[in-house]
Amino acid sequence: MLQRKPAxxxxxxxxxxxxxxxxxxxPDRLTTNDIAREVGVxxxxxxxxxxxxxxLWSAVGEVIAVRLAEAWQxxxxxxxxxxxxxxxxxxxxxxxxxxxxALPAILHSREINVxxxxxxxxxxxxxxxxxxxxxxxxxxxxxxxxMTPDVRPQDAAVLLTSLVQGIAIRWSLGSRGxxxxxxxxxxxxxxxxxxxxxxxxx
Amino acid sequence: MLQRKPAxxxxxxxxxxxxxxxxxxxPDRLTTNDIAREVGVxxxxxxxxxxxxxxLWSAVGEVIAVRLAEAWQxxxxxxxxxxxxxxxxxxxxxxxxxxxxALPAILHSREINVxxxxxxxxxxxxxxxxxxxxxxxxxxxxxxxxMTPDVRPQDAAVLLTSLVQGIAIRWSLGSRGxxxxxxxxxxxxxxxxxxxxxxxxx
DNA sequence: CTTGTGAGTGAGTAAACACTAACATAAGGT
DNA sequence: ACCTTATGTTAGTGTTTACTCACTCACAAG
Numbered sequence: 001m002l003q004r005k006p007a008x009x010x011x012x013x014x015x016x017x018x019x020x021x022x023x024x025x026x027p028d029r030l031t032t033n034d035i036a037r038e039v040g041v042x043x044x045x046x047x048x049x050x051x052x053x054x055x056l057w058s059a060v061g062e063v064i065a066v067r068l069a070e071a072w073q074x075x076x077x078x079x080x081x082x083x084x085x086x087x088x089x090x091x092x093x094x095x096x097x098x099x100x101x102a103l104p105a106i107l108h109s110r111e112i113n114v115x116x117x118x119x120x121x122x123x124x125x126x127x128x129x130x131x132x133x134x135x136x137x138x139x140x141x142x143x144x145x146x147m148t149p150d151v152r153p154q155d156a157a158v159l160l161t162s163l164v165q166g167i168a169i170r171w172s173l174g175s176r177g178x179x180x181x182x183x184x185x186x187x188x189x190x191x192x193x194x195x196x197x198x199x200x201x202x
Numbered sequence: 203m204l205q206r207k208p209a210x211x212x213x214x215x216x217x218x219x220x221x222x223x224x225x226x227x228x229p230d231r232l233t234t235n236d237i238a239r240e241v242g243v244x245x246x247x248x249x250x251x252x253x254x255x256x257x258l259w260s261a262v263g264e265v266i267a268v269r270l271a272e273a274w275q276x277x278x279x280x281x282x283x284x285x286x287x288x289x290x291x292x293x294x295x296x297x298x299x300x301x302x303x304a305l306p307a308i309l310h311s312r313e314i315n316v317x318x319x320x321x322x323x324x325x326x327x328x329x330x331x332x333x334x335x336x337x338x339x340x341x342x343x344x345x346x347x348x349m350t351p352d353v354r355p356q357d358a359a360v361l362l363t364s365l366v367q368g369i370a371i372r373w374s375l376g377s378r379g380x381x382x383x384x385x386x387x388x389x390x391x392x393x394x395x396x397x398x399x400x401x402x403x404x
Numbered sequence: 405c406t407t408g409t410g411a412g413t414g415a416g417t418a419a420a421c422a423c424t425a426a427c428a429t430a431a432g433g434t
Numbered sequence: 435a436c437c438t439t440a441t442g443t444t445a446g447t448g449t450t451t452a453c454t455c456a457c458t459c460a461c462a463a464g
Contacts (some may be wrong), residue, residue, distance in 0.1 A: 026312035110228035162368020197399035
């Protein structure tokens with residue numbers, strides 16, 4: 001028989017297994033059987049730790065939300081200039097996706113966005129927070145002269161989040177044929193150079 | 203009892219129903235029962251027209267591929283300058299998504315990208331074709347002076363496709379709270395203005 | 405060494421799934 | 435008007451799904 005673990009350890013095992021499998025199988029196709037096999041326990045064991053599949057998904061959502069929020073806080077704390085902070089915010093997002101490739105798929109999954117109303121609102125708020133961080137630092141960049149005032153910070157923020165999503169999609173569709181973070185940061189610098197152009201010509 | 207239709211008409215009914223439902227229920231969660239109810243026939247009737255669910259998805263993929271290719275051809279044919287053609291290509295894409303909101307979800311669904319190898323390659327080729335159109339017209343813009351030569355056309359194309367995807371995601375997550383095409387074109391013009399900056403300062 | 409607790413199992417359940425076979429009848433060409 | 439055909443239905447099939455329940459036994463505290 002298999003080694004027993006305290007409930008808390010096993011719970012994290014299950015959540016990690018789900019995150020791994022969600023990338024291969026897809027969030028909406030993942031079954032409790034798949035998860036149990038990956039963890040190395042019987043299917044019934046999953047339900048000892050999570051009363052329903054929906055509550056398992058809630059736990060996964062919570063883990064993701066905490067990780068993202070922590071990564072952003074760290075990015076902001078470790079840098080001082082608006083431009084460095086902006087780059088760090090984007091880099092953090094790319095790193096999170098690289099570490100958990102299923103992240104975009106889960107964020108847009110029906111499991112979370114249709115079935116789980118609480119989690120949907122949680123993520124909506126989280127993404128608005130990210131957008132707010134971007135806008136704040138873009139405003140800072142306009143103030144310190146590293147960005148043109150011709151582009152509204154809100155629009156610039158949309159362009160940047162789109163960039164991250166676009167690269168992530170290209171990365172996963174192209175079977176991860178390139179390193180996500182370097183390629184993402186390279187394109188970010190292209191965009192930031194464009195943002196700076198307007199200023200230079202003055 | 204229900205009115206009978208020639209097979210060809212019914213087939214398109216079924217495909218249209220799937221496209222409508224894929225948006226609400228999700229491509230990977232859609233069942234043949236859901237589709238049958240939407241069309242207004244019994245579940246078994248679906249299998250009279252499509253031998254398997256996978257072949258139904260193939261038909262859906264084919265319809266999407268044809269529509270996209272046609273929209274691009276039309277966009278290119280109706281315009282002459284590189285900049286107008288570029289705008290038309292983006293506008294066409296936004297219009298397609300607005301008409302078929304399930305389109306992004308289907309393009310990234312496991313149904314097509316994991317199960318259906320033929321269709322996956324078909325879409326990969328299609329997207330590369332779109333990218334090629336964008337690059338060609340961006341090169342034209344550099345040549346006619348409406349774009350800076352400082353940004354590689356390939357990079358600019360990635361920024362633009364990301365923009366479309368990003369807006370589409372924001373549109374669907376925000377419960378379609380804004381008009382997709384106008385907002386998309388507005389942001390496109392912001393980006394195109396940035397692309398032109400480098401040139402202006404010369 | 406004993407014993408109480410709780411992690412894990414084996415063998416189920418009903419519902420939902422894609423798909424099938426036998427039969428029915430509306431529709432269209434002759 | 436008839437007869438063939440193709441579209442549709444009814445009532446199934448086996449499989450997979452999330453979830454349950456009675457039971458077992460590993461393990462740590464006393």
